[in-house]
Each structure stands twice: as C-alpha cells, then as structure tokens.
Amino acid sequence: MNWTASTLSGRLTALGFLLVLSVGQSATSHKNHEGGEGGNRLPACQASSALPSADCGQTPTPAFDSEGRLWIVFVQHGHLYVTRSDDLGHTFNPPRVVNRIPETIYSDGENRPKLATGPDGALYLSWSRKIEGPYAGDIRFSRSLDEGNRFSEPVTVNDHRAPISHRFDSMGLDNQGRIFIAWIDKRDLQAAKDAGEIYAGAAIYYAMSDDRGASFAFNRKLSDHSCECCRVATDADENGVVALWRHIYPVNLRDHAIARLDPDTPPIEGLPPRATDDGWVVDGCPHHGPDLSVDDRQKAHLIWFSQGDKNSGVTYGRFDLANQRLDFQLPIKGRASHPQVLSIGKQVIAAWKAFNGENTELMVMESHDRGESWSDPRTLASTASGSDHPFLIARDREVFVSWQTLAEGYRLVPVAGPQ
Amino acid sequence: MPVLMFLLALVLAALPTAVWAELKPFSQGSLEQITEARAGQPFLLVLWSMDCPPCMKEMGHLQTLRNRFERDALVLISTDGLANREAVETILADFELGGFENWLFADDFPERMRYQIDPDWYGELPRSYHYDAEHQRVGTSGTLNPETIREWLHRTTAETPQ
Structure with missing residues (x-):
C-alpha cells in the first residue's frame, strides 16, 4: 500500500522508479475505522469476522422502552443492527439486522442513526444513507412492531429525490405517538443555484407519520438557512415536537434557532425565533450541534457549543417556550465539547466530553430546581482513546450516560447524584 | 543517460502537480515535523x-492562488482519517493542491491530534494558522477569503529571507 492517489497509479507505474518519495510509507498499523469516531480497538473487534455488537459497531445509540429495557442501534459493515439488553448493558441479545441490503450509512458523531421506542412497544429507526454525489444523502426509516424480531423494508422519507443533501435526521415522538423526522435539506439551495441565486446554508424539512410509521405525510419545510453540518435536536412535550438547530442568521452568524414542528403551520418566513445569542460569525462548519430537552412547564433546556464574541465554549441555557425567550444561561468551564441535556420533572442533567491533553473525560452536572442552580461538574468516566458522543437517557428517574470508547467498548454509566 | 534524464524531466514537468500528491499520516509529533522543517x-x-x-470553497481560493505559494509555504491537513484516504486524494487532485505538503489525520483519537495543533480548537473547519517567520501564529476559523490570502502572501513575501 502506498500513499499515492490510486486513480493516478496507472500513470505513475511508468515512472515508478522515480517515485520512491511517494511510496514506501505504509499506513499506520491500527485498523481503519470507517469514517469518523466509531469502530473499536478491542481485540474482539479486530477480526474481519467480528460479530456485530454495540462494542464493535459504530455510533451505538440508545433508548429505553416503556418496560425499562435498553435498546441500542449501531452500524457495522453497511447494516443497521438493533440489540436489546435486559440488564442495563451488561449483556445483549443477538443483534437483529434492520436493512438486509447493505447501504452506506452516515455514522459519525454528528450524523448517525436514531432510535425511538413507542409507548406500545414499537421500535422506530431513522438514518441518513449516503448516495452518489457531494454531501448527498436520503433520509431512511424502518420500524419493528414485534419487539425487534423483524424490521420493515427501509423506505426513503424525503420526497425530493435528486442526489443532493438530505441528511442529519433527527426523530421525535409526540404524546399522540406521532413520529416526526426532521433533517437538513438542500433542495432550496439547489433551486437557488439553478436559478443563479445565492442561498445561505440549507433548510430544515420534516415529515410526520400518524400511523406508526406505515406511511409519512408529504415533506414540510420548517425554515430556510440552517447551518449545513451540525446535528438537529428534537424533543417532545405535551404540545408536540420542538426542534433546535444551528441557524445562519445574516451574515454568517451561526447561533441557534428554535421552533415547533407543527404540520398546520406554514414554513417560517424570515428569521426563525432565536434561542441563543453568542455572536459566532463564521463561514465554516462547527461540527457541533446542540441538544434539547423540553420539560412539563414549557421550558426547553438547551446545551450548545459556540465560539462567539459574546459567549464561547459549551453553555447550558433555558428557553421559555411560552414567552419565546432565553431566561437563563450558564457557561460550562473547561474544554467541553459535544454536550447533552436531559430534564425529568424538576431534575436536569447535563453531560459533555472534555479532553485534558491525555484523556477524554465524561463530565456531568445536575440541577434539582429546573436549571436554576447546579452541582459542580464531576467526572463520570474517562478514556485514553477516541470516543463517540455521549448520550443521556433515563429509565423512570434513573439517569444513565451511554458512551462508546475505542479502548473500552460500549458502556452504560449510571449518573447517581446527590438527592 | 543524461538525455534520458532530460526527457524524463520534461515528462515530469508536463504532468499536473496532482501526480505528486503524497499524503503523510498526521499523528503525535507531526506538527513539530511541519514546523521544524x-x-x-x-x-x-x-x-x-x-x-x-x-x-x-476555501480550497477553490487556494487553487486560484496556488502558483503564488512557495511549495513549503502552504501545508494542508485533512481531518478525515485514513479510511477516507482515496477520497481525500481525489479532492486534492481536483483542486490541484497535491503539489503542496499534505497530511491526513491518522490517529483514531482525534481530540489528541486537535489538542496537539491547538488546545483551544474544537474541530470547527476550515481552520487555518498563519505562522510568521518566528512562528508566532494566528488561528482563524472559517473560510479564508481570497483577499486575506493575498494579503498574507504579500506580507510573507516581504518577510521571507532571500
């Protein structure tokens, strides 16, 4: 193996004897992981015949069902797999494959499959399939109505089928059991380009299913001009599903916007409601999407990353959905990145990764008064290897962080805090 | 033999710079290698x-201005990881930037590589550093526009020891 462009290797062969400077450097010894921070360094994962597992697969993403069982979706060799653990992640059932025909599946920290469990035991999956073309992708969906034994044939949810970007899916279920999938879509950017016009960023589109995922209604636009390379966060309260995304406010101001996914409401005209105000002007890709958890009093708990003039680093904030304003914010110290937030009644938990020069530490802090006051941050786990984004999940009031690290594999870490 | 070498030199000169694309694996100590050189x-x-x-977009600007850079005055690092090596090489060839020194993140602990480059950089891209002759540097996040690149070239041409 050499480091020369394979597409040019034919031309190079004739001159091979002169090209010693561009050959002879072998790839480093560790195994390639398939794009992004996934895969695993555990010995059990090294063999090409390694069985699919939450340890070896990429981007394991968790959800508890209504009976408190842990479900994980992960990606391995072009397949989505779903597995279940009845003992909080100590052992897993044999994984079931979702897509029988392999696909190239976006599986990095920001852009990865999603799993949701319905109140009736249904399992819903969404993901972004990579297709031919720059940044091109389709939003895919499958479900299981028999506890993960069989999965429906995957369907494409975006009704715009040109080979452009429909990616970064995010899924939320409202309290009627309706499924909302929101994503970043470049159809309007493409239309503007075709018309010779300028269009900043991409758009947020979404689709809704009110028949447990048997079908999806036509795609709706939520807003124009989203940032094109950060995950979108969604969460539900009794009034429906709320989305939080990094927006491009004029000009190149990449703060966050927040809005409800309401099929009866037309797309947002003009600037969408602003959730954060950090003043980060950048013509670039932050690769850091926000997280969101809406409580039972119309308070949206937010956590996000910015490098703005007014505010930089990771910040927790609370957005009052009734009054449409950010009523509290708290900067998080240290080198925090890829944060998560989860609210359960009065309790709010925040988690993030922080690299200290040698190790990545998984940090948490808690509030017991809806985000007014917070515990000091504490280290919950750590790794001296690459790691996936962490996820906060809860079983009733018991909170856990789900985290895969290359050296240790998958783990579900309880967040037992001061009461 | 001199004739043969001459002919080969002609052939090589006629090849696009992309042919010389060589991706170096970027890992611990690579930044020092870059600066020491x-x-x-x-x-x-x-x-x-x-x-x-x-x-x-930024690579497009660099492509336009590529002939104004000395070979060692531009270093590119792709953060895509080894698994994407071929795609990275294709992009470098498309933008005719293969003739410069090119690196590819080759460690599966990206935080550690980012920290080595700059503890206060969190992975937003594009990210660039202007090193002056004393290697005092200024970091910028976001696309460099052509004017900024031209201005930098103008300044560094004045600074470069002849």
Missing part, C-alpha cells in the same frame, strides 16, 4: 475535511 520561514497551515462544504 520550516524553521525561520512563514507558512500557512490549513485544516480541512471533505464533509465541510465551506472547506471546499
């Missing part, structure tokens, strides 16, 4: 990734 010289360090559309 350029002691006393100003240079522009550009970090980019194939999943970053604004990076492609």
Whole structure:
C-alpha cells in the first residue's frame, strides 16, 4: 500500500522508479475505522469476522422502552443492527439486522442513526444513507412492531429525490405517538443555484407519520438557512415536537434557532425565533450541534457549543417556550465539547466530553430546581482513546450516560447524584 | 543517460502537480515535523475535511492562488482519517493542491491530534494558522477569503529571507 492517489497509479507505474518519495510509507498499523469516531480497538473487534455488537459497531445509540429495557442501534459493515439488553448493558441479545441490503450509512458523531421506542412497544429507526454525489444523502426509516424480531423494508422519507443533501435526521415522538423526522435539506439551495441565486446554508424539512410509521405525510419545510453540518435536536412535550438547530442568521452568524414542528403551520418566513445569542460569525462548519430537552412547564433546556464574541465554549441555557425567550444561561468551564441535556420533572442533567491533553473525560452536572442552580461538574468516566458522543437517557428517574470508547467498548454509566 | 534524464524531466514537468500528491499520516509529533522543517520561514497551515462544504470553497481560493505559494509555504491537513484516504486524494487532485505538503489525520483519537495543533480548537473547519517567520501564529476559523490570502502572501513575501 502506498500513499499515492490510486486513480493516478496507472500513470505513475511508468515512472515508478522515480517515485520512491511517494511510496514506501505504509499506513499506520491500527485498523481503519470507517469514517469518523466509531469502530473499536478491542481485540474482539479486530477480526474481519467480528460479530456485530454495540462494542464493535459504530455510533451505538440508545433508548429505553416503556418496560425499562435498553435498546441500542449501531452500524457495522453497511447494516443497521438493533440489540436489546435486559440488564442495563451488561449483556445483549443477538443483534437483529434492520436493512438486509447493505447501504452506506452516515455514522459519525454528528450524523448517525436514531432510535425511538413507542409507548406500545414499537421500535422506530431513522438514518441518513449516503448516495452518489457531494454531501448527498436520503433520509431512511424502518420500524419493528414485534419487539425487534423483524424490521420493515427501509423506505426513503424525503420526497425530493435528486442526489443532493438530505441528511442529519433527527426523530421525535409526540404524546399522540406521532413520529416526526426532521433533517437538513438542500433542495432550496439547489433551486437557488439553478436559478443563479445565492442561498445561505440549507433548510430544515420534516415529515410526520400518524400511523406508526406505515406511511409519512408529504415533506414540510420548517425554515430556510440552517447551518449545513451540525446535528438537529428534537424533543417532545405535551404540545408536540420542538426542534433546535444551528441557524445562519445574516451574515454568517451561526447561533441557534428554535421552533415547533407543527404540520398546520406554514414554513417560517424570515428569521426563525432565536434561542441563543453568542455572536459566532463564521463561514465554516462547527461540527457541533446542540441538544434539547423540553420539560412539563414549557421550558426547553438547551446545551450548545459556540465560539462567539459574546459567549464561547459549551453553555447550558433555558428557553421559555411560552414567552419565546432565553431566561437563563450558564457557561460550562473547561474544554467541553459535544454536550447533552436531559430534564425529568424538576431534575436536569447535563453531560459533555472534555479532553485534558491525555484523556477524554465524561463530565456531568445536575440541577434539582429546573436549571436554576447546579452541582459542580464531576467526572463520570474517562478514556485514553477516541470516543463517540455521549448520550443521556433515563429509565423512570434513573439517569444513565451511554458512551462508546475505542479502548473500552460500549458502556452504560449510571449518573447517581446527590438527592 | 543524461538525455534520458532530460526527457524524463520534461515528462515530469508536463504532468499536473496532482501526480505528486503524497499524503503523510498526521499523528503525535507531526506538527513539530511541519514546523521544524520550516524553521525561520512563514507558512500557512490549513485544516480541512471533505464533509465541510465551506472547506471546499476555501480550497477553490487556494487553487486560484496556488502558483503564488512557495511549495513549503502552504501545508494542508485533512481531518478525515485514513479510511477516507482515496477520497481525500481525489479532492486534492481536483483542486490541484497535491503539489503542496499534505497530511491526513491518522490517529483514531482525534481530540489528541486537535489538542496537539491547538488546545483551544474544537474541530470547527476550515481552520487555518498563519505562522510568521518566528512562528508566532494566528488561528482563524472559517473560510479564508481570497483577499486575506493575498494579503498574507504579500506580507510573507516581504518577510521571507532571500
């Protein structure tokens, strides 16, 4: 193996004897992981015949069902797999494959499959399939109505089928059991380009299913001009599903916007409601999407990353959905990145990764008064290897962080805090 | 034999610079290698990734201005990881930037590589560092526009020891 462009290797062969400077450097010894921070360094994962597992697969993403069982979706060799653990992640059932025909599946920290469990035991999956073309992708969906034994044939949810970007899916279920999938879509950017016009960023589109995922209604636009390379966060309260995304406010101001996914409401005209105000002007890709958890009093708990003039680093904030304003914010110290937030009644938990020069530490802090006051941050786990984004999940009031690290594999870490 | 060498030199000169694309694996100690090889010289360090559309815009600007850079005055690092090596090489060839020193993140602990480059950089792209001759540097997040690049070239041409 050499480091020369394979597409040019034919031309190079004739001159091979002169090209010693561009050959002879072998790839480093560790195994390639398939794009992004996934895969695993555990010995059990090294063999090409390694069985699919939450340890070896990429981007394991968790959800508890209504009976408190842990479900994980992960990606391995072009397949989505779903597995279940009845003992909080100590052992897993044999994984079931979702897509029988392999696909190239976006599986990095920001852009990865999603799993949701319905109140009736249904399992819903969404993901972004990579297709031919720059940044091109389709939003895919499958479900299981028999506890993960069989999965429906995957369907494409975006009704715009040109080979452009429909990616970064995010899924939320409202309290009627309706499924909302929101994503970043470049159809309007493409239309503007075709018309010779300028269009900043991409758009947020979404689709809704009110028949447990048997079908999806036509795609709706939520807003124009989203940032094109950060995950979108969604969460539900009794009034429906709320989305939080990094927006491009004029000009190149990449703060966050927040809005409800309401099929009866037309797309947002003009600037969408602003959730954060950090003043980060950048013509670039932050690769850091926000997280969101809406409580039972119309308070949206937010956590996000910015490098703005007014505010930089990771910040927790609370957005009052009734009054449409950010009523509290708290900067998080240290080198925090890829944060998560989860609210359960009065309790709010925040988690993030922080690299200290040698190790990545998984940090948490808690509030017991809806985000007014917070515990000091504490280290919950750590790794001296690459790691996936962490996820906060809860079983009733018991909170856990789900985290895969290359050296240790998958783990579900309880967040037992001061009461 | 001299005739043969001459002919080969002609053939090589006629090949696009992309042929010389050589991706060096970027891991612990790589930044020192880059800076030590350029002691006393100003240079522009550009970090980019194939999943970053604004990076492609910046590479377009660099392509336009590529002939104004000395070979050692521009260093590019792709953060895409070894698994994407071929795609990275294709992009470098498309933008005719293969003739410069090109690196690819080759460690599966990206935080550690980012920290080595700059503890206060969190992975947003494109990211660039202007090193002056004393290697005092200024970091910028976001696409460098052509005017900024031209201005830098103008300044560094004045600084470069003749």
